[in-house]
Amino acid sequence: VLGFPRRALPLVPLSQVQPIGGIVPSTAVLIEKQYPSIFMERFPDGTMTMRNQHSEHKAKELFFSKRERIEEDIREKMQREFSIDEDELADPVKIEAMMQDYRRRVDESFREHGVLERNVTGLLRLRVSQVACKSKWNGSACISLWRPGEDLMDRLQPGMIFRVTHLMAKPMHSRSPLLQLDSTKSTCWAPMGNM
Numbered sequence: 001v002l003g004f005p006r007r008a009l010p011l012v013p014l015s016q017v018q019p020i021g022g023i024v025p026s027t028a029v030l031i032e033k034q035y036p037s038i039f040m041e042r043f044p045d046g047t048m049t050m051r052n053q054h055s056e057h058k059a060k061e062l063f064f065s066k067r068e069r070i071e072e073d074i075r076e077k078m079q080r081e082f083s084i085d086e087d088e089l090a091d092p093v094k095i096e097a098m099m100q101d102y103r104r105r106v107d108e109s110f111r112e113h114g115v116l117e118r119n120v121t122g123l124l125r126l127r128v129s130q131v132a133c134k135s136k137w138n139g140s141a142c143i144s145l146w147r148p149g150e151d152l153m154d155r156l157q158p159g160m161i162f163r164v165t166h167l168m169a170k171p172m173h174s175r176s177p178l179l180q181l182d183s184t185k186s187t188c189w190a191p192m193g194n195m
Contacts, residue, residue, distance in 0.1 A: 009165055014130040014141050019172040019179055026165045029128035030195060031158050032140065042119040056120070066115045074105050124148045124156070127178070131161055131192075141179035143167065145187075152189065161192040 009026035017024050039056040042048045051059060082098065110116040124145040143164075145152070156162075166186040172179070 011163070014128075014139065014179060017141075017169050017179060017181075019169055021171060022169055023184070024164075024167040024169055024181065026163060027167065028131040028161065028163050028192060029141070029143075030131050031126055031128055031156055031160050031162070033127040033158055034153075034156060035125040035127070037153070038123045038125070040121050040123060042121075044114070060118075060120075063115055063118055066113065067110060070109045070113060070115065071106055074102065074109060078102060078105070122147055124153060126156060139179065141181055142176070143181045143183065145183040148183075155191065156189065160194045163190040163192050164188070165190075 012024055012027050014027060014029070017027070037053050039051045039053070040048055041051065041056075041059070078098070078101075107116070126143045126145070127140055128143055129140045145156075148156075165188045166184050167181040168184050170180040170182055
């Protein structure tokens with residue numbers, strides 16, 4: 001092979017990961033449990049709320065039904081305001097002006113009612129344990145994945161072993177003795193088999 005061969009990152013056992021922050025270059029983990037997805041919504045005033053999948057589905061439906069109601073109200077109001085005859089329908093400039101006015105009114109109303117857009121982020125949490133380590137410690141860790149894709153969620157099933165690169169260690173909390181790790185934009189999940 002010409003050039004520089006690509007070296008695999010060395011596997012770091014979970015027992016050697018320090019819970020003071022920093023990147024874990026590579027580790028091998030067994031997925032013990034996949035917790036239900038959680039969704040965090042941030043509101044324009046800075047507050048946020050966490051929802052389970054069922055509650056998020058309901059909130060999404062409510063959001064879109066409010067938007068639909070607002071659009072219908074504006075459409076009806078504009079139809080009452082403007083009486084258009086057939087000659088005006090043939091004029092593309094007037095039609096375009098009416099469409100722009102409609103879009104502007106809808107956007108203003110969405111902004112007034114707080115339904116312009118939603119800022120929702122998905123979170124998947126996994127409990128994992130280290131794989132094939134000479135250390136006596138056989139503890140667990142919790143990995144948080146922000147914005148996981150559907151295909152990744154389907155692959156990350158209990159009993160599967162993965163080589164995971166570029167995880168971020170988080171400081172430990174007194175309420176959880178588990179090592180806390182976050183996925184990053186560079187995190188890769190390479191399957192190694194299953195138990």
